Amino acid sequence: WMGIGLGFGQSDISNVRVGQIDEKGYDLRRRKTGIERFGETPPGVWEAIEEYLADTPRPDGELLFVTKNGKPVVHTRSDGVLQWWQRLRESIGETKDTLGGFYTLRHLGATEYGSRSGCSIVAMKQWLGHSASSAMADRYMKPVPPEHRKLIEWVRSELTGRRHSQKQRPNQ
Numbered sequence: 001w002m003g004i005g006l007g008f009g010q011s012d013i014s015n016v017r018v019g020q021i022d023e024k025g026y027d028l029r030r031r032k033t034g035i036e037r038f039g040e041t042p043p044g045v046w047e048a049i050e051e052y053l054a055d056t057p058r059p060d061g062e063l064l065f066v067t068k069n070g071k072p073v074v075h076t077r078s079d080g081v082l083q084w085w086q087r088l089r090e091s092i093g094e095t096k097d098t099l100g101g102f103y104t105l106r107h108l109g110a111t112e113y114g115s116r117s118g119c120s121i122v123a124m125k126q127w128l129g130h131s132a133s134s135a136m137a138d139r140y141m142k143p144v145p146p147e148h149r150k151l152i153e154w155v156r157s158e159l160t161g162r163r164h165s166q167k168q169r170p171n172q
Contacts, residue, residue: 003105005045005159007113007127010081010102014074019060021049028129037129043161111148112155114140 002008006026008016020027023046028037049064058064065073065080073080085102089095113119113127114137124137144152 001042001045001048001159003102004109004112004155005042006039007106007109007129009106010074010079012129013065013081014063014072016064017060018053018058018062018064021046021064037126039127042159044159047161108151108155110140111144112152112159114142115144115152116156 002013002016002021006012006021006028008028012028016028021041023041025038025040052064063072067073067078067080071078074082081102089099110124110128114124119141121137121141124141125131128137128140130136
């Protein structure tokens with residue numbers, strides 16, 4: 001949910017520490033761009049983080065996600081986020097040709113975020129963690145095509161906590 005609701009990529013997820021995200025917001029400094037990213041934490045994202053921390057408690061300042069050996073989930077020799085994504089994709093009968101890489105979640109989240117009423121190009125760039133160039137932010141600042149509207153509405157309801165009475169995925 002951090003990929004969808006906060007726009008985090010693999011490196012962001014690997015580097016996030018306990019205390020950088022709470023019920024109200026997040027503060028993630030990105031080495032790649034040097035931009036400090038701030039924003040509100042969607043209730044659905046916070047709920048997922050709380051569930052994770054209940055199962056795997058960590059002290060403030062420690063990496064939120066580590067391997068079973070205590071290493072960052074993404075490091076020079078391995079990408080645990082990518083491995084997780086590949087296993088998940090296979091488990092639902094998809095391939096890299098039918099369902100892209102992990103950044104698919106970030107793109108889905110950016111589409112949802114950019115379609116919000118009142119979303120500005122500045123807010124979109126901050127959400128993406130981008131600096132001067134607005135080319136990618138511009139990509140998401142468009143109305144959602146009708147064929148994708150149901151999916152984006154479902155994502156929004158999951159992120160905001162306004163879930164459907166029956167917890168199910170949208171029909172595709």
